[in-house]
Amino acid sequence: MDAVRRLSSGKGVVIFSKSTCCMCYTVKVLFNELGVNPMVHELDQSPEGKEIEKALIRLGCSTAVPAVFIGGTLIGSTNEVMSLHLEGSLVPLLKPYQTTLM
Secondary structure, eight states, X not given: OHHXXXXXXXXXXXXXXXXXXXXXXXXXXXXXXXXBOOEEEEGGGSTTHHHHHHHHHHHTOSSSSSEEEETTEEEEXXXXXXXXHHTTOHHHHHGGGBSSOO
């Protein structure tokens, strides 16, 4: 859990991902299209990846990846991110972290 807290607070938008996960890819593309350059931690390429996955599940993630944190707060996985986006609540959350104007 300490590794998740440390890594998720390192930047405004953090995504825990796996390089081979299509849903992770989708979330990363969405954030890039919204003008956000998230910090991405590829768990399949990290020595502590398995432990981080277990910690994410304990934190309440329905699936370990993608796990999205905004401002140090766990937002959730693909379903939660897409739901926020469809209801118009995601962009306001991302506004402080956007690097390009929309």
